[in-house]
Amino acid sequence: MKEVFSVGGKELTSRLLIGSGKYSTNKLIPSILEAAGSQVITMAMRRVDTEFAEENILNYVPSGCVLMPNTSGARNAQEAIRIARLARAAGCGDWVKIEVISDNRYLLPDNYETIRATEVLAGEGFQVFPYMSPDLMVAKELERVGAAAVMPLGAPIGSNRGLQTRELVRILIEEISLPIIVDAGIGRPSEAAEAMEMGAAAVLVNTAVATAKDPVAMARAFGLAVEAGRLSYLAGPGATHQVARASSPLTGFLREE
Amino acid sequence: MNIVYNGKVITLPKEITIDQFIQDKGFNPNTIIIEHNFSLITKNDWSKLILQENDQLEVLRFVGGG
Numbered sequence: 001m002k003e004v005f006s007v008g009g010k011e012l013t014s015r016l017l018i019g020s021g022k023y024s025t026n027k028l029i030p031s032i033l034e035a036a037g038s039q040v041i042t043m044a045m046r047r048v049d050t051e052f053a054e055e056n057i058l059n060y061v062p063s064g065c066v067l068m069p070n071t072s073g074a075r076n077a078q079e080a081i082r083i084a085r086l087a088r089a090a091g092c093g094d095w096v097k098i099e100v101i102s103d104n105r106y107l108l109p110d111n112y113e114t115i116r117a118t119e120v121l122a123g124e125g126f127q128v129f130p131y132m133s134p135d136l137m138v139a140k141e142l143e144r145v146g147a148a149a150v151m152p153l154g155a156p157i158g159s160n161r162g163l164q165t166r167e168l169v170r171i172l173i174e175e176i177s178l179p180i181i182v183d184a185g186i187g188r189p190s191e192a193a194e195a196m197e198m199g200a201a202a203v204l205v206n207t208a209v210a211t212a213k214d215p216v217a218m219a220r221a222f223g224l225a226v227e228a229g230r231l232s233y234l235a236g237p238g239a240t241h242q243v244a245r246a247s248s249p250l251t252g253f254l255r256e257e
Numbered sequence: 258m259n260i261v262y263n264g265k266v267i268t269l270p271k272e273i274t275i276d277q278f279i280q281d282k283g284f285n286p287n288t289i290i291i292e293h294n295f296s297l298i299t300k301n302d303w304s305k306l307i308l309q310e311n312d313q314l315e316v317l318r319f320v321g322g323g
Contacts, residue, residue, distance in 0.1 A: 019323030044322025
């Protein structure tokens with residue numbers, strides 16, 4: 001039987017969350033989710049930007065999938081709260097990924113405004129998933145104000161640079177009792193496996209899949225990597241040593257002494 | 258009559274409902290979200306609400322995003 005991942009009031013079996021941005025066509029989304037084995041998908045809310053409304057991404061999301069609207073575009077807590085309330089009222093459920101960003105070059109989250117938005121929305125019954133720069137005190141504060149999980153970045157959004165924040169994420173995993181979901185920067189399945197092996201509860205990936213030469217195959221690779229990393233974490237890797245420790249017996253050699 | 262539509266001031270020739278506004282713009286009602294003066298208006302109420310001078314209207318949709 002598959003291990004259950006309880007988060008935000010849901011019981012999931014997959015620990016890979018998928019972002020829906022940057023695909024050449026939204027028609028790919030069902031095959032991406034299936035290949036990845038994912039049950040959670042993120043999306044953004046935007047103004048219609050032409051005289052003709054474009055298609056709504058929700059039309060391509062299989063029913064039964066947990067929707068995680070993000071608050072991208074928000075520059076402060078107030079804007080994030082407005083987007084979250086609209087998304088819930090529009091029928092997205094009560095999950096929300098808080099994303100408050102005012103830095104355009106590295107797209108680093110504003111931890112202070114993120115805490116404020118998390119507190120207000122958790123108080124309104126939302127399951128709040130704050131995207132944050134890994135910092136122990138901020139994570140503790142997010143836990144105190146009622147976040148459902150904490151989502152530290154591995155590297156800047158869309159950079160595919162991997163787990164650059166490894167040590168800080170490790171500390172969050174050790175010290176915070178909420179699920180730690182590594183979000184942003186993961187570029188390869190091996191990096192997702194590493195995060196899971198460290199004890200991350202889940203991984204959220206978008207660009208790495210969407211910009212791969214074959215996004216559906218890459219989605220599958222990420223699904224396998226996350227599962228392998230989780231299994232390895234549960235299995236408990238052995239200790240490391242500076243010098244060799246023979247795997248074969250050191251007695252009974254077939255040789256002249 | 259002027260309203261603020263998606264952050265820009267536009268002029269409407271006459272008083273119309275949100276429903277009519279959406280039809281005039283050619284939007285597919287199934288893919289959009291309407292916020293009127295900072296509250297979400299569900300589809301059932303689009304035909305009941307007549308736009309007034311200086312109203313703030315947002316026409317939104319969900320798009321791909323991480």
